[in-house]
Amino acid sequence: MRLFAALPVPDEIAEPLLGLQHGVPGARWRPRENFHITLCFFGDVSDPAIAKELDEELSRINAPALHLELGEIGVFGGREPRALWIGFAQNPALEELADACKQAAQRLGIKIGRKSYLPHITLAYCRGTLDVDAARFMERTAGFIAPEFEVDSFALYRSHLGTDPARYVPQAHYILNSF
Numbered sequence: 001m002r003l004f005a006a007l008p009v010p011d012e013i014a015e016p017l018l019g020l021q022h023g024v025p026g027a028r029w030r031p032r033e034n035f036h037i038t039l040c041f042f043g044d045v046s047d048p049a050i051a052k053e054l055d056e057e058l059s060r061i062n063a064p065a066l067h068l069e070l071g072e073i074g075v076f077g078g079r080e081p082r083a084l085w086i087g088f089a090q091n092p093a094l095e096e097l098a099d100a101c102k103q104a105a106q107r108l109g110i111k112i113g114r115k116s117y118l119p120h121i122t123l124a125y126c127r128g129t130l131d132v133d134a135a136r137f138m139e140r141t142a143g144f145i146a147p148e149f150e151v152d153s154f155a156l157y158r159s160h161l162g163t164d165p166a167r168y169v170p171q172a173h174y175i176l177n178s179f
Helices: 010-020 050-060 093-109 131-141
Strands: 001-010 027-029 036-044 066-068 070-076 085-090 120-126 149-151 153-160 167-175
Touching: 001 027, 001 050, 036 093, 050 093, 050 153, 050 167, 066 093, 070 131
Parallel strands: none
Antiparallel strands: 001 036, 001 153, 027 120, 066 149, 070 085, 085 120, 153 167
16 A cells, blocks of 8 residues: 555645646646645555554644645756646644654654655646746746645545556544644
8 A cells, every 4th residue: 555644735725726737738737636735655555554553653643733825836857847836835833743744654664765845735747848848837827826724634645556647545534733
């Protein structure tokens, strides 16, 4: 099972993001149901007992509900764009929640990549997109503003790969403390 912990994206944020999804050759735009904010990618967890223990570890996380603000549009891949995304304004509570999810996995011996945490929502995966097209998209969307929003839960998702797009199915939900 490919598992990851993520925050949901509310409709009032997802709808305006869908409006940005056009005008980039080679972009495979993500559908609304795939919008999420990854906290920690756990990778393939083949042992159901470890998956159950991971659920238990995540349920013990004591963290506050989050007040989030979208940030800048970005691109992964530089001269060969792989993905278009929108990031978030700096948020220590979000980073602490992501770190708590990472620590939960590490306690179970699940190896987590060493990349630094960059919270974002993937808007598109790119195939054959030119860097100039990605730059035009970033210029066109530079003034994008969405309302700040609150998130009071996160989930453990299972990723089902295969035909594009992947399906992300929640396996468990975890409540964050009230404001």
